[in-house]
Amino acid sequence: MNNFVYDIPVKVYFGENQLSHLGEELNKFGTRVLMTYGGGSIKKIGLYDKVMDEMKKHGLEVFELSGIEPNPRIDSVRKGAQMCKDNNIDVLLAVGGGSTIDATKFMAAGACVDHDPWDFFNEKRAKIDKALPIVSILTLSATGSEMDAGGVVSNPETNDKIGRVDPHVLPKVSFLDPTLTYSVNQYQTACGSVDIMSHIIEVYFNMEPDLFMLDCFMEGMLKTVVKYAPIAMKEPDNYEARANLMWTSSWAINGFINGGRAKAWSCHPMEHQLSAVYDITHGLGLAILTPRWMEYCLDETNVSKYVQFAVNVFGVDANQEPMTIAKEGIKRLYDFFFKTLGLKSTLTELGIGKEHFADMAFKACGGKILKGFKNLTQEDVIKIYEMCL
Amino acid sequence: MNNFVYDIPVKVYFGENQLSHLGEELNKFGTRVLMTYGGGSIKKIGLYDKVMDEMKKHGLEVFELSGIEPNPRIDSVRKGAQMCKDNNIDVLLAVGGGSTIDATKFMAAGACVDHDPWDFFNEKRAKIDKALPIVSILTLSATGSEMDAGGVVSNPETNDKIGRVDPHVLPKVSFLDPTLTYSVNQYQTACGSVDIMSHIIEVYFNMEPDLFMLDCFMEGMLKTVVKYAPIAMKEPDNYEARANLMWTSSWAINGFINGGRAKAWSCHPMEHQLSAVYDITHGLGLAILTPRWMEYCLDETNVSKYVQFAVNVFGVDANQEPMTIAKEGIKRLYDFFFKTLGLKSTLTELGIGKEHFADMAFKACGGKILKGFKNLTQEDVIKIYEMCL
Numbered sequence: 001m002n003n004f005v006y007d008i009p010v011k012v013y014f015g016e017n018q019l020s021h022l023g024e025e026l027n028k029f030g031t032r033v034l035m036t037y038g039g040g041s042i043k044k045i046g047l048y049d050k051v052m053d054e055m056k057k058h059g060l061e062v063f064e065l066s067g068i069e070p071n072p073r074i075d076s077v078r079k080g081a082q083m084c085k086d087n088n089i090d091v092l093l094a095v096g097g098g099s100t101i102d103a104t105k106f107m108a109a110g111a112c113v114d115h116d117p118w119d120f121f122n123e124k125r126a127k128i129d130k131a132l133p134i135v136s137i138l139t140l141s142a143t144g145s146e147m148d149a150g151g152v153v154s155n156p157e158t159n160d161k162i163g164r165v166d167p168h169v170l171p172k173v174s175f176l177d178p179t180l181t182y183s184v185n186q187y188q189t190a191c192g193s194v195d196i197m198s199h200i201i202e203v204y205f206n207m208e209p210d211l212f213m214l215d216c217f218m219e220g221m222l223k224t225v226v227k228y229a230p231i232a233m234k235e236p237d238n239y240e241a242r243a244n245l246m247w248t249s250s251w252a253i254n255g256f257i258n259g260g261r262a263k264a265w266s267c268h269p270m271e272h273q274l275s276a277v278y279d280i281t282h283g284l285g286l287a288i289l290t291p292r293w294m295e296y297c298l299d300e301t302n303v304s305k306y307v308q309f310a311v312n313v314f315g316v317d318a319n320q321e322p323m324t325i326a327k328e329g330i331k332r333l334y335d336f337f338f339k340t341l342g343l344k345s346t347l348t349e350l351g352i353g354k355e356h357f358a359d360m361a362f363k364a365c366g367g368k369i370l371k372g373f374k375n376l377t378q379e380d381v382i383k384i385y386e387m388c389l
Numbered sequence: 390m391n392n393f394v395y396d397i398p399v400k401v402y403f404g405e406n407q408l409s410h411l412g413e414e415l416n417k418f419g420t421r422v423l424m425t426y427g428g429g430s431i432k433k434i435g436l437y438d439k440v441m442d443e444m445k446k447h448g449l450e451v452f453e454l455s456g457i458e459p460n461p462r463i464d465s466v467r468k469g470a471q472m473c474k475d476n477n478i479d480v481l482l483a484v485g486g487g488s489t490i491d492a493t494k495f496m497a498a499g500a501c502v503d504h505d506p507w508d509f510f511n512e513k514r515a516k517i518d519k520a521l522p523i524v525s526i527l528t529l530s531a532t533g534s535e536m537d538a539g540g541v542v543s544n545p546e547t548n549d550k551i552g553r554v555d556p557h558v559l560p561k562v563s564f565l566d567p568t569l570t571y572s573v574n575q576y577q578t579a580c581g582s583v584d585i586m587s588h589i590i591e592v593y594f595n596m597e598p599d600l601f602m603l604d605c606f607m608e609g610m611l612k613t614v615v616k617y618a619p620i621a622m623k624e625p626d627n628y629e630a631r632a633n634l635m636w637t638s639s640w641a642i643n644g645f646i647n648g649g650r651a652k653a654w655s656c657h658p659m660e661h662q663l664s665a666v667y668d669i670t671h672g673l674g675l676a677i678l679t680p681r682w683m684e685y686c687l688d689e690t691n692v693s694k695y696v697q698f699a700v701n702v703f704g705v706d707a708n709q710e711p712m713t714i715a716k717e718g719i720k721r722l723y724d725f726f727f728k729t730l731g732l733k734s735t736l737t738e739l740g741i742g743k744e745h746f747a748d749m750a751f752k753a754c755g756g757k758i759l760k761g762f763k764n765l766t767q768e769d770v771i772k773i774y775e776m777c778l
Contacts, residue, residue, distance in 0.1 A: 005400065008397075014392060212617070
């Protein structure tokens, strides 16, 4: 069991109508706000007006950057960082899902440096010494960006999609109002739920001994998604379902469940290549990859972890051979993604063939190997991609 | 489901040898430290010397207040607050279990006011506007004071034992080193484990609908204590057992599991009267009270919560009548406290009779009724005390 440092000083307002605290929280950081958001959905649901009213009431001067893309682009980050510099911004307000919040994090860091923000992501891995404060209003339960210190940004020129984690970009305050996710459609609800589960699975499947208590938490969160994702899809305005998914999305990836475990992930690096090249929804890519990756990695040395997963998350009968239980667990997850949530189950259905698999595997492995639950060579990764066809 | 604000900005260094970060953390707050501790146990285990060395290395000037009692007294708080004023203290370092940390919290608040610190607890409930920063080094897994904003202080002159919660007294940094609990004896390990479980049970037994995810977390924590408390008693230097108990103690009461639930507790107020009058170990009082309280409150309207507890924590067979399952759950908890952990099961065994029950019930009810999972009149509380004889 390794040592760790726990340090997650994000203040969260959870529940309906908590936006009445938005003005007072922004005011703590200054008066000039850069508000970032994606397409027009926040206007459709009336959130834009509510946020603007609240900010005006508190005498805040608001600048706007809209059009942040799903799989957000480095150009948006560059634009935002420049706007912060040009307008002497005090605090950034990200209103949206993980893409908007992720991009905003690196605008906040980019505002404090003279170099291109892409240097945070490319081989330079430029140091982040500070960032402007960030406040977020979440509208999609998925990435957990509202309570974590990381983000993923795409560069279409180089076909790169790269993540970066730094404590300076942790949001200071996040507003989590489950009713703001009522308008998330079935498909996005399903993909967000897969993303949440994947964040947990990436940590849970690990043979390093760590805290049993954290394994219990992870199983609880997986059970929560299995229980509530289908309800949220059928009844989009079911508060209980949306609330459980929302709070789980934050705790799946804020670092708490890691404990002292090494944090090397497997499915996310493989998926980032998929969505970098094909711009597919991140959660859909994860759904297709995860059960294949689990199947590919299963062996006698790690079967116990699969058994724990199958029994404690899906209630598979424990009185069977370990391998049987393990495979049943994978099947239950597969059925959950593709039957219960109704997602497409193969890359072929998405029109994706094997043309780029070698390149993608190269990048997923950082040119070497992909360390994780089981270390994967580029050939291993290609085989897993092929299992998804 | 009610709204809530999540805000727990405590930084935790978890694991062995993390004290190498103590000096740098204290230095962030200044150079003049008041170090508080209880009896000589921190000297016996070599912790005193280690802490002193680390502080000297960082040029800190250290003042000491030792002798903080279990069930800490208001006189210790008064003394500490005065020492802070007299010596222009910048930061308090509490080294010990919950009693030392609890008392230190109100020294830190008391240092910032002119009135008697007991005014924080008595009917005046004096406002806390600020407190000196607090750093803690935990040596006993039980109260969770290392990561929460509350504390309980006794006043032997008035036979009062009163709790107070205020965000200003939340520790800034806490050091959780499981090896520092290796020397905790079997009895204290058992009592600490009961305290942890009680903090969870006080929240878990609640008929307000809240987040399912948090119920899963609570069940996971209860299972963790059930699994590791007996191991820690048999093998006092089992790192895994001590680590799981330690991190669970913090999360049982830092506020996370509350979600939006009303926070009225039942067994703690009843126990505080017991230990105020008889100075018994808090965890032992809780062990004796909790199963009786559960039995007393059980009825057709709340049986579902007991069933959930019995099945998910103790694995009781779910294919039985709800009342049968519920009673089996209570029995399992009773057996865990008094057989597995080997604690005394009645007040009679502690030499406690019914003389003060009426007074204690009056105080536990704040002169009126004790609100909680089931609202209890003073007569109800007396009956529960009598069930413990």
